[in-house]
Amino acid sequence: MVKSAIRVFELLEVFEAERRPLRIAEMVALLDAPQSSVSMLAKTLVARGYMDFEPVSRTYCPSARVAFLCDWTTRAPEHKSELRDAMRQIARTTGETVILARRSGLFVQYVSVLQSRHALRFELVSGTRRPLYHAALGIMLLTQLDDDEVGKLLRRYNAETRQGDPIAAIADTVRAVRQAREQGWYESANLATHGAGVICTLLATPIRGQRLGIGVGAPLYRLQRERKNMLAAIREVSAQF
Numbered sequence: 001m002v003k004s005a006i007r008v009f010e011l012l013e014v015f016e017a018e019r020r021p022l023r024i025a026e027m028v029a030l031l032d033a034p035q036s037s038v039s040m041l042a043k044t045l046v047a048r049g050y051m052d053f054e055p056v057s058r059t060y061c062p063s064a065r066v067a068f069l070c071d072w073t074t075r076a077p078e079h080k081s082e083l084r085d086a087m088r089q090i091a092r093t094t095g096e097t098v099i100l101a102r103r104s105g106l107f108v109q110y111v112s113v114l115q116s117r118h119a120l121r122f123e124l125v126s127g128t129r130r131p132l133y134h135a136a137l138g139i140m141l142l143t144q145l146d147d148d149e150v151g152k153l154l155r156r157y158n159a160e161t162r163q164g165d166p167i168a169a170i171a172d173t174v175r176a177v178r179q180a181r182e183q184g185w186y187e188s189a190n191l192a193t194h195g196a197g198v199i200c201t202l203l204a205t206p207i208r209g210q211r212l213g214i215g216v217g218a219p220l221y222r223l224q225r226e227r228k229n230m231l232a233a234i235r236e237v238s239a240q241f
Contacts, residue, residue: 007033007041012062013127021059083203086214086237087114093233094216094226097122099198101137101213104129106157108138111212122196122217131157133168136188136198137213142173143181143202144211150177185231189220197223199230204241214238 014030015022024042028035042060045051052063071082087098097116101108107129115123132138133154142150154168161167180186189197200215214237216223216230223230 004041007031007037008045011041012066015062016126021054021057021061023059027060083212084112086203086240087112090214090216090233090237094230096216096218096222096230097124099124099137099200099215099217101141101215103132103141106132106153106160108132108135108141108213116218120219122193122198122219124217130192131168133157133173135192136186137200137215139173139176139188140180140186140200140202140213140215142177147174147178150174185235187227195220199223199227199234201234201238203238
């Protein structure tokens with residue numbers, strides 16, 4: 001893989017997590033990278049118009065160009081809404097953490113996360129990856145494959161996983177995928193995070209028929225209490241797309 005390309009996106013994800021202008025020293029600490037390479041990267045992005053530099057505070061921040069770059073990928077065909085609008089709609093309705101996810105090979109990757117304002121909440125970091133079988137949104141994304149394809153993918157995961165890491169229970173995962181496929185949504189409890197769960201479904205996008213997973217995460221007691229409201233919120237947004 002091209003190290004410099006990876007570093008660009010790691011830097012953007014740092015800004016997404018911090019949501020404030022940063023100085024070089026802060027970027028270096030957050031990326032755990034050499035100061036010389038981070039400084040050169042930031043200056044290059046400024047020169048290309050993808051980063052703004054404020055000389056008084058000596059801070060950097062992604063430019064508006066980044067915010068609008070490829071935003072067409074988040075718009076439904078003939079629909080003015082964007083995926084972030086959809087996420088905000090769910091957040092307003094439920095008050096819980098909202099997650100947008102995609103399949104990345106053998107893993108589910110959390111593309112974007114809107115954190116709940118509750119003190120006790122389900123918390124994730126954008127960009128995080130988990131094995132598909134080990135996350136509700138991963139199970140939901142697997143519904144796009146037939147059972148044989150799911151089995152092959154999980155066997156490949158088990159073959160490639162590092163020694164000592166958990167392996168996928170293929171029969172259990174296939175049953176979960178069937179359930180999610182039949183009902184059009186999926187709910188987990190204590191799957192990836194003890195004491196929390198996720199209710200999710202699929203969302204269509206205008207790119208090559210690609211579907212993303214969208215869900216609500218919450219502590220189990222709130223998820224069970226508000227299940228009907230959460231499910232209605234994600235299905236309403238899914239229907240809009």
